Amino acid sequence: MSDNRKYYYLKLKENFYNSETMVILESMQDGLLYSNLLLKMYLMSLKSGGILMLNDHLPHTPQTIATFTRHQVGTVERALKVFLEFGLVEILTDGAYYMADIQLLIGQSSTEGERKKKERMRLKRQKLLPSGGADICPPYSQGDICPPEIRDKRLDIRDKSIENRESESARAYGRYQNVFLTDEELADLQASFPTVWGQYIEKLSEYMASTGKRYQSHAATIRRWAGEDAKKAAPPIRNRYYSVKEDETV
Known part of the structure; x- marks a missing residue:
């Protein structure tokens, strides 16, 4: 059976770490920890559209963020203050943390589509698929059919x-x-x-x-x-x- 579960990913530009914000952030004391924490918070917020939610009803707190990112609570609390000053994080009216730049970084796909994309890249590297050529369904077992991509x-x-x-x-x-x-x-x-x-x-x-x-x-x-x-x-x-x-x- 094909796997059509949805998953989310970050789209980072190649100069992400060379941006003014990230250079200043990582130059701070514990800046590398803050940088690592920031990326983990981005990933934690993907399924909720940028909002850090523990579940459908409870937002994350500094304590739960520390637990899931495996950072010290004190590090998380100091980092959140810096993120708020830099405009990387905002606090919503219900107290939840919102990753302000998430819409510039978020992507969405399916495991079936990702496997198809990887196969296309492999074929291109082997020069089996010309640029702009017709899409090719990746290898599949008997009974596993690559579904057509349908978009309204x-x-x-x-x-x-x-x-x-x-x-x-x-x-x-x-x-x-x-x-x-x-x-x-x-x-x-x-x-x-x-x-x-x-x-x-x-x-x-x-x-x-x-x-x-x-x-x-x-x-x-x-x-x-x-x-x-x-x-x-x-x-x-x-x-x-x-x-x-x-x-x-x-």
Whole structure:
């Protein structure tokens, strides 16, 4: 049987350790320990979209982080202070630690797809598969069929629309700099919701950062949320019926 379990991985650029942040971090006292701890925390947070969760309900604490990373509690506590100062880690409203750069590093695949990728690399090294050639299914035992990769084209259209939007005239807003609005959209939200527009930007920013969800139009999402909340807060309309007899006045 094929193995289609999902797993996650980090995508590190070759200059990751040469970045200004990592050079300064590793130059500190215990900096190499901090660097090792940072990578382990990234890995621990992958399945939760960057949030360090012990389970579905309990966030990690410095003590549990120390246990799972095999570092001293004191080292973890000092490192967390440094990570917070550098903007590598943020604390969410429920007290959970969030790895701020995780969306730039996260990847997702399946064991079946990874095996297929490795086989393609092997064939390329042996010059058995030309660059850009047709995909080749890796060897499989009888009854184990390499499934075709199926992706909804609507997802490609959505992702392309979001990428184009983020690269055009929209600016980044929110605590996690992941809410994109044009100047016109921001002005429209400020005019429509003068007292709460900022709250909804922060709400959307935190929601996307904690869940990994993406929206095609952030302005439309904020407008929809605000409209739904306004309807919930509005008092119910009661219909009153009056009957008037002949020769009576109201």
